[in-house]
Amino acid sequence: MKLGLLILCAFCAFSCTAFAQTKGDPNKFALIVNGAGGEAVYGKQFEEWTGQLSSVLESRFGFDEKQLTILKNATAEDVKRTFTTLKTQLEANNALFIFLIGHGSYDGKESKFNLVGPDLSSSEYNALLSALPTRRVVVFNMSSASGEFV
Secondary structure, eight states: OHHHHHHHHHHHHHHHGGGOOSTTOTTEEEEEEEOOOOSHHHHHHHHHHHHHHHHHHHHTTOOOGGGEEEETTOOHHHHHHHHHHHHHHOOTTOEEEEEEESOEEEOSSOEEEOOSSSOEEHHHHHHHHHTSSOOEEEEEEESTTOGGGO
């Protein structure tokens, strides 16, 4: 599982390097969605990854804590409410990095990212993303069954 975090950090480093500026860059935002852990061991692991990722985003890549949103044990309502807030905060020239940390599922028709309570599907995330004023969005879906999110 530490390999997963290592891969995450490598992808983040690769994708965020162009945006690695001084702390408080008003053009970059990040959203970390920590989904349902299921078993306690996974819940703990997802919390650790979330904490490590948020620390790296702030200390190494200069994300201002005001522009870094963390949803722990997120529900669909939490995610929708956050996207509504982002819709008012973001401008066309902003960059948004979204990290989905948790489990996923695929029923043969559509992928979902597992949340506490009802899950959101890839098409629901597409609708949420399409409503944002920025098109500079990087999504890291670190769950199983994530291929359909592409």
